[in-house]
Amino acid sequence: MFEELLEDVAQTNGLRETSTWLKLAAGLSAIVLCLLSTGYAAPLFIALILSAAILVLARVDPRTYAELFLVPLWFALMSVAVIVLISGGEHVFWSWDPLPFLSLSVTRESINYGFFVLCRVIGGMSALLFIALTTPMTDLFVVMRKVRVPDFVIDLAMIIYRTIFFLMDQVRQVYHAQVMRLGYSGWKESVHTFSMLCGSAFIASWDAGDDLVRAMDARCYDGKFALLGENRPVELRPLAALALFLVAASAAVVATQGMTLL
Amino acid sequence: MSSIVLEARDIRYRYPRGQEAIKGISFHFRRGEKIALVGPNGAGKSTLLQMFNGMLRPDSGMMLFDNKPMEYDRASLRELRRKVGFVLQNPDRQIIAPTVYQDVAFGPTNLGYSEAEVKEAVTTALRHAGLSGFERRTPHQLSGGEKKRVAIAGVLAMDPDVLVFDEPTSGLDPSGSEDLMELLEELNHEGKTIVISTHDVELAYPWADRAILLADGQIIKEDVPDVAFGNTRFVRMAQLSVPTLLELSAELEKRGFAVPGRKPRSVLDMVRIIEDHARETRCPPSPGTITVCNVDKTEPAAVPLWVQARPGVAVGAMGTRAKQCAATEQVAVEFTYGVIDKCILRALRGKDSLILTNGSMVSRVAERVEAYGKESGNAIAVVLLENPGRQS
Numbered sequence: 028m029f030e031e032l033l034e035d036v037a038q039t040n041g042l043r044e045t046s047t048w049l050k051l052a053a054g055l056s057a058i059v060l061c062l063l064s065t066g067y068a069a070p071l072f073i074a075l076i077l078s079a080a081i082l083v084l085a086r087v088d089p090r091t092y093a094e095l096f097l098v099p100l101w102f103a104l105m106s107v108a109v110i111v112l113i114s115g116g117e118h119v120f121w122s123w124d125p126l127p128f129l130s131l132s133v134t135r136e137s138i139n140y141g142f143f144v145l146c147r148v149i150g151g152m153s154a155l156l157f158i159a160l161t162t163p164m165t166d167l168f169v170v171m172r173k174v175r176v177p178d179f180v181i182d183l184a185m186i187i188y189r190t191i192f193f194l195m196d197q198v199r200q201v202y203h204a205q206v207m208r209l210g211y212s213g214w215k216e217s218v219h220t221f222s223m224l225c226g227s228a229f230i231a232s233w234d235a236g237d238d239l240v241r242a243m244d245a246r247c248y249d250g251k252f253a254l255l256g257e258n259r260p261v262e263l264r265p266l267a268a269l270a271l272f273l274v275a276a277s278a279a280v281v282a283t284q285g286m287t288l289l
Numbered sequence: 290m291s292s293i294v295l296e297a298r299d300i301r302y303r304y305p306r307g308q309e310a311i312k313g314i315s316f317h318f319r320r321g322e323k324i325a326l327v328g329p330n331g332a333g334k335s336t337l338l339q340m341f342n343g344m345l346r347p348d349s350g351m352m353l354f355d356n357k358p359m360e361y362d363r364a365s366l367r368e369l370r371r372k373v374g375f376v377l378q379n380p381d382r383q384i385i386a387p388t389v390y391q392d393v394a395f396g397p398t399n400l401g402y403s404e405a406e407v408k409e410a411v412t413t414a415l416r417h418a419g420l421s422g423f424e425r426r427t428p429h430q431l432s433g434g435e436k437k438r439v440a441i442a443g444v445l446a447m448d449p450d451v452l453v454f455d456e457p458t459s460g461l462d463p464s465g466s467e468d469l470m471e472l473l474e475e476l477n478h479e480g481k482t483i484v485i486s487t488h489d490v491e492l493a494y495p496w497a498d499r500a501i502l503l504a505d506g507q508i509i510k511e512d513v514p515d516v517a518f519g520n521t522r523f524v525r526m527a528q529l530s531v532p533t534l535l536e537l538s539a540e541l542e543k544r545g546f547a548v549p550g551r552k553p554r555s556v557l558d559m560v561r562i563i564e565d566h567a568r569e570t571r572c573p574p575s576p577g578t579i580t581v582c583n584v585d586k587t588e589p590a591a592v593p594l595w596v597q598a599r600p601g602v603a604v605g606a607m608g609t610r611a612k613q614c615a616a617t618e619q620v621a622v623e624f625t626y627g628v629i630d631k632c633i634l635r636a637l638r639g640k641d642s643l644i645l646t647n648g649s650m651v652s653r654v655a656e657r658v659e660a661y662g663k664e665s666g667n668a669i670a671v672v673l674l675e676n677p678g679r680q681s
Contacts, residue, residue: 038427165388165427188387192429238382245342245375246396247367253394253407
C-alpha cells in the first residue's frame with residue numbers, strides 16, 4: 028500500500044520542519060536541471076546529492092528508499108533497452124535484421140543515448156522522491172492556497188486525502204476477512220471475491236460520504252475549511268544549502284555539457 | 290433548581306420505509322446535569338440523540354432548547370448546533386480535515402471567527418482534550434483514544450452548552466475509557482450539560498446524575514441511577530444487567546448489613562458499609578491527609594522533590610494535564626482513575642496521599658472529601674500544596 032507508506036514517511040521525515048518552499052524549489056529545479064543537461068554526468072550528480080539528502084538529512088530508511096526507487100527503475104531499464112536496440116548510428120557493434128522492415132542494432136551512439144536517458148530518469152526520479160518523501164500532502168495544501176489554487180479544489184483535495192486513508196482501512200479489513208475465509212483460493216473464486224470487495228468498497232464510500240455531510244453539518248459547515256496557515260520560516264542554513272546545491276548542480280550541467288559514456 | 294436546557298414532548302419518529310424508532314418520548318434535562326441514556330442495541334438511543342441537535346426532526350411532538358421550540362431552518366439549526374455539540378460513536382466518521390489543527394478549527398472557522406479567535410479556540414480545546422502538540426499530526430496516525438479526543442476537541446472548540454456523546458467509550462481500552470469519563474467529569478464541572486448514550490451500566494451507574502432506561506423506542510424508567518438500575522424488572526426489560534455494586538449491596542442487605550438509604554455508588558461507599566459493620570469490633574486508625582497539588586500553579590520540578598521527601602505517600606493524577614505533568618517529571622503515579630475515592634480509602638487506613646490535578650478539579654477534591662466526611666463522620670484533612678518549590 029504505497030500511498031500510505033509514502034505519506035507516513037513524509038510525515039515523520041527529518042526535513043519535516045524545513046520550509047516547504049525550499050524543499051519544493053530543490054526538487055523542481057533539480058528536475059529542470061536534469062532536463063537541461065546534455066551530458067549524463069550532471070543528472071547522476073544531482074541524483075547522488077538528493078539521495079544523500081533523503082538518506083542522511085531526512086533519515087529515510089535506506090531499504091524503503093531502495094524499494095521505492097527500484098520499481099520505476101525497472102520500467103526505465105526496459106525502455107532504455109528498446110532505445111538502445113532501435114536507434115541507429117555509425118559505429119555498429121552488433122546488428123540483426125529479423126524482418127525486412129525491422130533492424131535491431133547496438134551502436135556507440137545508441138548506447139550513449141540510452142545511458143543518457145537512463146541517467147536523466149534516475150536524476151528526475153530522485154528529485155520527485157525527494158519531494159514526496161520530505162513534504163507531506165498537508166504541507167502542500169498550504170502551498171496550494173498560497174499560489175492561489177481555487178479554494179474548492181483544495182477543499183476537495185483535503186477531503187479526498189482524508190477519505191483515502193479511511194477507505195483503504197475499510198478495504199483492508201474486508202480483504203482480510205475474505206482471505207481468512209479462503210476467498211482467493213482459486214481463479215474463479217478470486218474474480219468473484221474481488222468483485223464483492225469492489226462492491227463493498229463502493230457502499231462503504233457511499234456511507235462515508237453520507238456521514239461526512241452529516242459530520243460537517245453538525246459542526247455548522249458554511250462553505251469554509253480551515254487551513255493550518257502556519258508558515259515554516261525560511262531559515263538561513265537550509266537556504267544556504269539549497270543555494271549551494273543549485274550552484275553546484277548548474278556548474279555540473281555546464282561543465283559536463285555533451286559528455287558521453289563511450 | 291436549575292433551568293431546563295433541553296426538553297422533549299411526546300416525540301415520535303419513523304425512519305422512511307422503516308419501523309417506528311421513537312414511540313412517544315418525553316423528558317427534560319437541566320443545565321449542568323449528567324444524563325445517561327441506557328438501553329440495548331436498537332433501542333433508539335442514537336436516533337434520539339440525533340434529535341438533540343436537529344440532525345433528525347421528530348415526525349410528531351416537539352423538541353425544545355432553552356424553553357423555545359426548535360426551528361429547522363438553516364440559521365436556527367446553525368445556532369442550535371453551536372450550542373449542542375455532538376460527538377459521534379466512530380471518530381473516523383467525524384474527523385473531516387487532514388490535520389488535527391484543521392479539524393478542530395473546522396467549527397470555529399465556519400462560525401466566522403477571525404483567524405486569531407480560531408487559533409485561540411483551537412489551542413484551548415486541544416489543551417482541554419490533552420492534545421497539545423498534536424496540531425500537525427494527521428488523523429490516520431492517531432490511536433483510537435486520541436482520535437476520540439480529536440473529535441471531542443472539535444466540538445469543544447465551538448464552546449457548546451450541551452455535549453452529546455454517542456457511545457463515548459466504545460472501542461476504547463479500559464484506561465482510555467476511564468480517562469474519557471474523567472474528561473466528561475471535568476467538562477461537567479465547568480458547567481456543561483453532558484448526555485451520553487451507552488449500554489455499559491457499570492460505567493453509567495457511578496457517573497450519571499440521572500439515568501434514562503430506554504427499550505424499543507420508549508422510556509422504561511427515568512430516575513437517579515440507584516433507583517433506575519436497582520429495579521431488576523426494569524433492568525431486565527431494558528436487556529441490561531444490575532451494576533455489581535448495587536447487586537452486592539442488595540446481597541449485603543439480605544445478610545443483615547445496615548445499608549443506608551442512598552445506595553453505594555462507588556467502592557468507597559461499599560467499604561464504608563462493610564467497615565461500619567465491622568467497627569464495633571475494632572478501633573479505626575486516625576485518618577491520613579490528602580494533599581492536592583494544582584499542576585498549573587506549581588513549579589513542575591518541585592513535585593518529585595516533594596514526593597521524594599515523603600516516603601509512603603501515594604500519588605494520584607487526575608486530568609490529562611496532571612498525567613502529562615507526572616509523566617514528564619517522572620513521578621510514579623499509583624492512581625489514574627477514581628483518584629479521589631482511592632485516596633479517601635487510603636486516608637481511612639491512616640495513609641497519606643497526593644493528588645495532582647488542575648483548574649476547577651482542585652475544589653472538586655475538597656468538596657468530595659468534605660461530603661464524604663459529613664456523611665460518614667470521618668473528617669479527612671485536605672491540604673492545598675501551592676508552590677512547594679518557592680517555600681523551601
